[in-house]
Amino acid sequence: MKKVALFIPCFVDQVVPEAGLDMARVLQRIGYSLEYPEEQTCCGQPAFNTGYWQDAKPLAERFVRVFRKAEVVVCPSGSCASMVRNFYPELLAGSSLCEEARSLGQRVFEFSEFMVKVAHVTDVGANFPHRVAFHDSCHGLRELRLKQEPRELLRHVRGIDLVELPYAEDCCGFGGTFAVKFGMISAAMGDAKAGNAEASGAEFLTSADPSCLLHIDGVLRRRKSKVRTIYLASMLAQSEESGHAFYAGASK
Amino acid sequence: MSAAAQEFLRNAATKSADLVHRQVIRRAIDQYNQVVERRRARFLDWEEARRRCQEIKREAVDHLDRYLLEFEQRVTERGGHIFWAETSAEARRYIADLAVRHGVRTIVKSKSMVAEEIHLTPALENLGMRVYETDLGEFIVQLRDEPPYHIVTPAMHLTRAQVASLFKKKLGNVETDDPQHLVAVARRELRRAFFSAEMGISGANFLVADHGMVAITTNEGNARLGTSLPRIHVAIAGIEKVVPRLQDLALLWPVLATSGTGQPITCYNTLIGGPRKQNEVDGPGEFHVVLLDNGRSELLADVEQREVLHCIRCGACLNACPVFQTVGGHTYGTTYQGPIGGVLTPHLRGLDEFQHLSYASSLCGACTDVCPVKIDLHHHLLHNRRNAVRTAKRPWIERAAFKLWRWVMSNSVSYALFGWIGRAALRAAYAFGLEATPLDPLRPWTKYRPLPRIPAKSFRALWKENHGAE
Numbered sequence: 100m101k102k103v104a105l106f107i108p109c110f111v112d113q114v115v116p117e118a119g120l121d122m123a124r125v126l127q128r129i130g131y132s133l134e135y136p137e138e139q140t141c142c143g144q145p146a147f148n149t150g151y152w153q154d155a156k157p158l159a160e161r162f163v164r165v166f167r168k169a170e171v172v173v174c175p176s177g178s179c180a181s182m183v184r185n186f187y188p189e190l191l192a193g194s195s196l197c198e199e200a201r202s203l204g205q206r207v208f209e210f211s212e213f214m215v216k217v218a219h220v221t222d223v224g225a226n227f228p229h230r231v232a233f234h235d236s237c238h239g240l241r242e243l244r245l246k247q248e249p250r251e252l253l254r255h256v257r258g259i260d261l262v263e264l265p266y267a268e269d270c271c272g273f274g275g276t277f278a279v280k281f282g283m284i285s286a287a288m289g290d291a292k293a294g295n296a297e298a299s300g301a302e303f304l305t306s307a308d309p310s311c312l313l314h315i316d317g318v319l320r321r322r323k324s325k326v327r328t329i330y331l332a333s334m335l336a337q338s339e340e341s342g343h344a345f346y347a348g349a350s351k
Numbered sequence: 352m353s354a355a356a357q358e359f360l361r362n363a364a365t366k367s368a369d370l371v372h373r374q375v376i377r378r379a380i381d382q383y384n385q386v387v388e389r390r391r392a393r394f395l396d397w398e399e400a401r402r403r404c405q406e407i408k409r410e411a412v413d414h415l416d417r418y419l420l421e422f423e424q425r426v427t428e429r430g431g432h433i434f435w436a437e438t439s440a441e442a443r444r445y446i447a448d449l450a451v452r453h454g455v456r457t458i459v460k461s462k463s464m465v466a467e468e469i470h471l472t473p474a475l476e477n478l479g480m481r482v483y484e485t486d487l488g489e490f491i492v493q494l495r496d497e498p499p500y501h502i503v504t505p506a507m508h509l510t511r512a513q514v515a516s517l518f519k520k521k522l523g524n525v526e527t528d529d530p531q532h533l534v535a536v537a538r539r540e541l542r543r544a545f546f547s548a549e550m551g552i553s554g555a556n557f558l559v560a561d562h563g564m565v566a567i568t569t570n571e572g573n574a575r576l577g578t579s580l581p582r583i584h585v586a587i588a589g590i591e592k593v594v595p596r597l598q599d600l601a602l603l604w605p606v607l608a609t610s611g612t613g614q615p616i617t618c619y620n621t622l623i624g625g626p627r628k629q630n631e632v633d634g635p636g637e638f639h640v641v642l643l644d645n646g647r648s649e650l651l652a653d654v655e656q657r658e659v660l661h662c663i664r665c666g667a668c669l670n671a672c673p674v675f676q677t678v679g680g681h682t683y684g685t686t687y688q689g690p691i692g693g694v695l696t697p698h699l700r701g702l703d704e705f706q707h708l709s710y711a712s713s714l715c716g717a718c719t720d721v722c723p724v725k726i727d728l729h730h731h732l733l734h735n736r737r738n739a740v741r742t743a744k745r746p747w748i749e750r751a752a753f754k755l756w757r758w759v760m761s762n763s764v765s766y767a768l769f770g771w772i773g774r775a776a777l778r779a780a781y782a783f784g785l786e787a788t789p790l791d792p793l794r795p796w797t798k799y800r801p802l803p804r805i806p807a808k809s810f811r812a813l814w815k816e817n818h819g820a821e
């Protein structure tokens with residue numbers, strides 16, 4: 100049986116665990132056996148992006164040690180996957196783990212990337228009879244260059260009515276610590292995104308990064324919007340039999 | 352927090368909530384995007400054009416010493432003067448002395464961000480001289496007594512109705528807000544200035560080393576008039592503006608025009624190599640080029656960030672930036688706004704005072720994708736942040752928080768424990784309705800948008816429940 104290791108980012112683990120579980124469900128459904136290395140914590144991105152490279156570095160080294168034996172690592176966030184692939188080599192320059200980090204980076208995949216480019220599965224038998232718009236998350240789009248992969252997965256969902264999101268590639272304003280350091284700017288950017296989601300006529304806004312959705316979902320609820328959010332893998336986990344609740348806010 | 356940072360936060364809060372502003376900028380940038388996309392598609396290979404421009408600028412900046420001296424030699428041979436200004440003050444003094452020596456009373460200025468950078472106009476006005484901005488956008492913001500909103504489109508934030516009422520108030524004789532009419536009003540005003548000015552000041556888009564020429568690009572022809580009618584022409588440029596060869600402009604000109612305004616080529620591209628020669632009928636009697644360092648040499652010495660000097664000031668990164676679109680150009684409080692401003696300003700004006708601009712980005716990377724000379728802009732924002740943590744003032748509580756965070760994250764047991772405690776505390780607090788109140792520890796987040804329901808169990812706990820036996 101083919102095996103993958105799950106890299107569950109800290110915010111997914113602590114705040115939106117359903118996103119990780121749904122990803123695991125989809126991977127299992129297409130025939131992968133999963134391993135969750137319990138030693139994992141955080142990839143170090145929050146410190147790295149805030150400039151605290153000396154605090155991020157030991158966590159990056161730790162990450163490499165935890166995942167060094169894994170053949171393939173899959174992550175429900177383009178941003179965290181990009182941290183490992185694109186930024187570890189620079190962060191770990193001079194460390195004895197640098198080369199290992201570089202090769203590990205080539206084996207760490209964002210979920211939609213893994214599905215389309217590695218597993219070569221685009222139809223997981225999902226059923227989601229709703230009008231849906233897709234938001235490109237910045238790091239998936241611009242750091243990992245994933246544009247078609249998530250759309251490819253969406254096109255194969257039964258019953259889905261995909262609509263174009265205006266300004267789909269514009270940042271939603273999450274940006275990690277940016278969202279709290281510059282809350283007013285972040286919220287205004289989120290407002291623009293929410294407005295576009297509403298204008299698209301979609302019932303659901305989806306994305307390949309639950310971190311964007313965490314922010315957009317909050318903005319939508321503050322606006323008392325009818326648009327709800329659902330993480331890509333959570334949508335793919337919906338088959339005709341299943342019907343478990345959406346992770347984000349819908350019940351609030 | 353520095354005074355500049357406090358002001359940035361204040362103005363950002365106001366502008367972020369200004370929906371009219373957002374609409375005006377949205378419309379302007381939509382139009383820009385439309386034409387730029389068309390123009391890029393006209394290149395056989397836009398990506399290849401970017402790569403070649405990057406190569407040209409890299410060659411120039413990596414051998415700046417050689418190309419600048421070559422430029423100096425050529426200009427001097429033709430009777431022009433070069434002044435090497437290490438600081439803004441030196442550049443200001445040189446130009447002011449020159450103007451005083453020649454009894455200059457009226458100056459026509461074409462667009463120059465370096466002139467903004469060194470605060471040239473106020474210095475000359477303090478000496479009693481009249482300085483006219485002759486670029487239409489700059490003319491408008493000068494009438495409003497405000498700095499340029501954007502390095503390429505200084506009046507981007509204004510509607511034509513606003514311009515009409517401004518002209519009516521300041522110039523009179525305005526009948527409609529028809530753009531052609533408004534341009535005619537400005538032209539009437541500016542023609543008088545062109546004919547009476549004794550000195551013309553311009554910027555430089557490129558300094559061509561092998562021919563010793565200053566290349567100036569405008570859409571209005573104002574630089575051409577302003578550098579040929581007055582007795583003296585002073586061009587002012589950052590030292591990074593040099594390019595090796597005249598033929599480099601064959602690519603740089605259309606790329607600048609494409610990224611700057613979505614034009615195939617800008618309307619007026621002028622090359623100036625020296626003062627009027629004996630048998631020539633026009634041109635200035637004196638030609639001066641002020642080459643400004645003002646921190647650029649230090650950036651040149653920084654191998655990691657040297658490529659920031661490749662910037663050709665096209666403004667594409669500003670237009671692509673969602674933060675710029677939200678807070679607007681004036682909020683930055685700097686000569687250079689948007690991503691390039693966030694990268695460059697800490698180098699030019701100090702990391703302590705301006706590090707906040709490197710933090711005021713979601714790191715979305717849209718800037719890097721559009722940069723025509725492929726500067727890795729958002730990556731350099733990260734470098735500035737790292738340098739800020741190393742050498743500048745950061746809040747002690749932030750430093751302590753990341754120390755604690757590192758300690759907690761260094762062990763999966765402490766991580767799981769702190770996660771559990773944190774979630775339990777938040778769930779309890781929110782059950783008592785404390786979410787988004789001053790007692791909410793996550794208030795910096797919840798003040799602007801609610802959190803999802805905090806889960807009782809983490810992923811790892813749920814995973815263990817389901818897979819523990821495996």
